[in-house]
Amino acid sequence: MSAPAIIRTEGLTRTFGSVRAVDGLDLEIPSGTVFGFLGPNGAGKTTTIRLLLGLLEPTGGRATVLGFDTRADGGSIREQSGALLEHHGLYERLSAEDNLTFYARVWRIGGEARAARIRALLQPLGLWERRGEPVGRWSRGMKQKLAVARALLHKPSLLFLDEPTAGLDPVAAATLRDELGTLVQREGVTVFLTTHNLVEAERLCSRVAVIKQGRLLAVGHPDELKASRATRAEITGRGFNEAMLALLRGRPGVVRAQLQNGRIVLELAESAETAPLVGLIVQSGGLVEEVRKDKGSLEDVFLTLMEEEP
Numbered sequence: 153m154s155a156p157a158i159i160r161t162e163g164l165t166r167t168f169g170s171v172r173a174v175d176g177l178d179l180e181i182p183s184g185t186v187f188g189f190l191g192p193n194g195a196g197k198t199t200t201i202r203l204l205l206g207l208l209e210p211t212g213g214r215a216t217v218l219g220f221d222t223r224a225d226g227g228s229i230r231e232q233s234g235a236l237l238e239h240h241g242l243y244e245r246l247s248a249e250d251n252l253t254f255y256a257r258v259w260r261i262g263g264e265a266r267a268a269r270i271r272a273l274l275q276p277l278g279l280w281e282r283r284g285e286p287v288g289r290w291s292r293g294m295k296q297k298l299a300v301a302r303a304l305l306h307k308p309s310l311l312f313l314d315e316p317t318a319g320l321d322p323v324a325a326a327t328l329r330d331e332l333g334t335l336v337q338r339e340g341v342t343v344f345l346t347t348h349n350l351v352e353a354e355r356l357c358s359r360v361a362v363i364k365q366g367r368l369l370a371v372g373h374p375d376e377l378k379a380s381r382a383t384r385a386e387i388t389g390r391g392f393n394e395a396m397l398a399l400l401r402g403r404p405g406v407v408r409a410q411l412q413n414g415r416i417v418l419e420l421a422e423s424a425e426t427a428p429l430v431g432l433i434v435q436s437g438g439l440v441e442e443v444r445k446d447k448g449s450l451e452d453v454f455l456t457l458m459e460e461e462p
């Protein structure tokens with residue numbers, strides 16, 4: 153039996169004047185998922201999060217989060233979920249520990265449980281040793297980690313992360329990504345994450361959705377999305393020419409054949425075998441040195457979707 157949906161939207165829509173920021177969104181996110189919400193700037197990702205948290209009224213459709221209707225019970229949703237939105241919500245003059253103590257009080261986590269929880273969050277993020285320092289002096293990456301700790305403080309069952317690694321250098325981003333993965337697993341929290349980093353989405357997420365101009369273009373496991381695309385084969389060698397390409401294009405399963413920087417680049421349907429195609433090139437006088445076949449990355453899928461859709 154599949155896990156119950158923790159987030160469900162039906163035709164969820166939000167317009168701002170003539171802009172359809174979120175346009176008829178149908179989503180179902182099972183409990184325990186790390187869900188990646190991908191899309192270009194202005195696609196409607198942040199607006200969707202604000203709708204799901206009940207911070208913004210939909211202009212059409214509906215959404216239930218943790219079993220609560222976002223229009224009627226936004227308060228309950230916000231109590232039972234954690235969120236890291238565009239502002240990290242930290243007090244720069246307070247130390248890391250005092251920041252978390254402050255928020256723990258807000259959540260009515262007291263005494264020993266509070267101290268233990270703060271330590272349990274700061275340690276895996278590598279911040280425990282530096283807990284006494286004022287946050288204002290910290291780097292962006294460290295503040296971002298602390299903001300993650302803040303969002304997880306009250307053990308929410310659902311965590312919203314709006315571009316958690318935005319503005320971090322590649323090393324800091326990779327570290328935070330790894331630590332996030334560990335924490336999320338340990339806490340067993342369902343995550344709704346937006347990112348522009350497709351490697352990040354591929355590493356962290358068991359399901360991703362791609363949106364553009366408020367509309368859902370694709371949803372599935374990153375591998376499923378990649379599998380739905382053609383396979384790429386790149387053939388390196390010498391003596392390749394247009395006549396060969398014409399022959400290749402006539403073969404079943406060859407979606408596209410092109411010469412790129414002296415290499416033959418093929419797009420193949422799922423069923424196509426490369427060996428006979430290489431044979432064909434050799435028979436026509438081509439010298440084949442190397443054949444590389446791959447599925448393409450999630451980034452390829454994303455870019456193709458962006459090109460295909462108006």
Ligand SMILES: Nc1ncnc2c1ncn2[C@@H]1O[C@H](COP(=O)(O)OP(=O)(O)OP(=O)(O)O)[C@@H](O)[C@H]1O
Nearest residue numbers: 168171172173191192193194195196197198199200
């Ligand atoms: N409060 C608002 N008033 C008017 N328009 C808004 C408002 N909030 C969002 N929009 C518009 O809705 C669209 C979606 O914006 P949103 O911030 O949700 O995009 P996003 O996918 O989060 O983009 P980014 O990747 O840049 O963060 C944009 O066209 C934006 O200008």
Ligand SMILES: [Mg+2]
Nearest residue numbers: 197198199314
């Ligand atoms: Mg945004």
